[in-house]
Amino acid sequence: MWLKYIVNTYSFMTEHEMNTEQKILDAAKEVFQQKGMTGARMQEIADKAGINKALLHYYYRTKDKLFEKVFELAFSLFIPKVKEMMISDKPVFEKIEFFVENYLNLLQKHPYIPGFVISELNRNPEILVKIIGKNIQLKENNLLEKLERQISEEVVKGIIKPISAENLLTNVISLCLFPIVAKPILRGVLFENDEKMYEAFLEQRRDFVKEYIINSIKA
Template structure:
């Protein structure tokens, strides 16, 4: 049986995704969770606190995969392939994350510190530093051209996320609004993006 707090978080996630922070109302979240507003306030006294929990939860599944990929054995190319596959899979299972985040970053920029707190662990583990070392190894071997770790990371993430953010456009223009065809396109991106990134940095 799902406890009250879990029901609240699931309801809040649904309402925040649909209406954003500004449009969401605590009463609406309580109704969605099937509880009264007093019980909702018992667990979360303010909408800000509830939003903080939901917002950080949306990210916490993303950063462990980054850490896992870049701390295991393997070449840079193997890490890129593993990261792209894992990252796109996470977004497939949580397709609301990109639009949810973009919406809130555009409308509630003051909430950026929440995002920074969510990625603190990644910073503590110096993942970009580890990526830089992998890049340097391949540069010294003469297999790739020099590239900043920040640029490589941004290229991977942006190419992975864009098809989800632009789903209505891609689905309508390229796939005649066919959901199955779009989903197959996303599945193919798991290899296409990795190959594109690797070929772009190879000498």
């Protein structure tokens, strides 16, 4: 009865099984992301999924396994856009535009995921080791070297100023993610916890960040 974990596909399951399994995953995602691994309760997940607590353990033997599944799905959601940008043959400016645009859209659809991933990763960095390999590292595909080379070329052509690929990537990701991850702090400090003001601020930053980064490396 644990066949489905070994097979790692839904193709052998009936529609009924998949529905329950998906309902559990959706509920688990919600509860884990709000309460964290240690704060989440299997009872609450069961309630939210509209099923019995024992059924959770039937599908995902332990809380740990259920959590790992949720974490992996959350984490891998934010990887493809980074890879897609790195792989593309666009010039650097377009890469940045493409990434900021798409990342902020993704962030608007899933605002709680980065905070969730970062929180859990700080408590238990070993999770990353388990799910690595499924989410390719940049080094393995020489994507970082590729970007580095591209930057050098455009520097020679007089298009952009010198900057390491690591620093550029870190800047772009920091400027996109931090205002979402640290929302409660920034909203409090800058806008006296006014949610509407902060949403307007984030909306305004969509174009601002794009232009800011590009201008900052323009030769």
